[in-house]
Every structure is written in structure tokens, then in C-alpha cells.
Amino acid sequence: MDINSDYDSFIKRIGRLNLYLGVTSLSLIFFAIVSVIFLASNLFFIVITIFVYSIIFGINYTITNNVKKRVITDFARLFEIDIEDDLTELNNTISMYKKGEFEQIEASFTNKKHRRSRGFDDKGPTGGVLISPLDKDNQRIDAMKNNDYQDLNEDITAGQAxxxxxxxxxAKKSEERWKNSESKDADLIEAGVERLGDLLKTDWFEKNAKDGAIKELYNDED
Known part of the structure; x- marks a missing residue:
């Protein structure tokens, strides 16, 4: 994506829309004043003229403003700029671009794009789930009408049993194996204790410290 060309195009288009709106607004005001001067003797036509020019002015402003909003929305969506509350982030981004701070803009866009795509990644924190249970747009579930947990007190199935x-x-077998292993452990016997937890309380590890002991647990090939 060519960030420079996109930013230049956006700035130029917004500038042209602002210029168009300013020129057309001033032109309408000018023609309205001229029309009122020429029709000064007829109050009825003055009112009609002002009313017509007001409608034209309103339509022109609304259409131009809607086009401007659409351009801003498309640009903000393209670069993941937050404009939901106000245009502060957009204005700051444009200001950075005009100052030549391209690296900060590109880094910000890259980070947002990365965070956005993580939801689709199986290794991402959401496991590919895009809808959060805390999403404000989720449909409300009435607790009194929710039957998901009605059968918790019933007898479990044969498979569950x-x-x-x-x-x-x-669990019982694992506990027996662990106790059996502890009872035959030479280090525990030497230290005069029965459990590994008791061995940790003694100074056995300090007295028997050995350099490279961790490496001996792994094969050289690893």
C-alpha cells in the first residue's frame, strides 16, 4: 500500500470539497443579496427569494458535507483511524504526515492491522472467535428465561459417570506412584525426610549444588 499517495489524495480531495463549499456558499450569498437589492420594492418576492436561496444553500451544504464525511470515513477505515467520537486522531495523523513523520504513521497502521488480524489466527488470544461475550451489540439474555443450566442437579449420564x-x-493411582517414588528417592532418604516438600525446607540443595546440573537433564543432541 502506498501510504503517501493515499494521504496526498485524501488531503487534496478534502481541500477541493472545502474550497467548493466555500465558493458556492459565498456565491449563493452574493446572488441572494443582489436579488434582494433588485427586488427591494416587492416584499413578497424578497421573502420568496431568500427562502429559495436558503433551500439551495442547505441542499448544497448537506450534499457536500455528506460527501466529505464519506471520504473521511473511507480514509479512516483504510488506515484504522478512530473517528467514532471525534476527529482528533485523524487530525493528529494528518498533522504528522504534513510534518514528514512517515515512520510513526506506518508503525501505527501496521500495529493496528496486526492486532485486527490476530482474531483470525488460531494462535491468537481469541482462538478465531470474533464475537466477544461482552460485546455491547450482543442480544440481551434474561436470566429468568435462560434454561441453559436448568438440568445441573439431575443425574449424570452413564458416559459422564x-x-x-x-x-x-x-488421580488415586498417580498419588500412589508419587508417594512410592518419594519413599525410594535416595536424596530424601539421605536427608532424612519423607517428602519432597520437606527436603525443600532443608539446606540440602545448597550443600549439594552442582554447576551444569540442569544441562545434565538434557541430551547433547537437544
């Missing part, structure tokens, strides 16, 4: 039983047996 089997999984629970397996988890309990595995």
Missing part, C-alpha cells in the same frame, strides 16, 4: 470414575482412579 464413567469419565468421573476414571478420573478418580487415575
Amino acid at each position: 464413567l469419565i468421573r470414575e476414571a478420573d478418580e482412579k487415575y
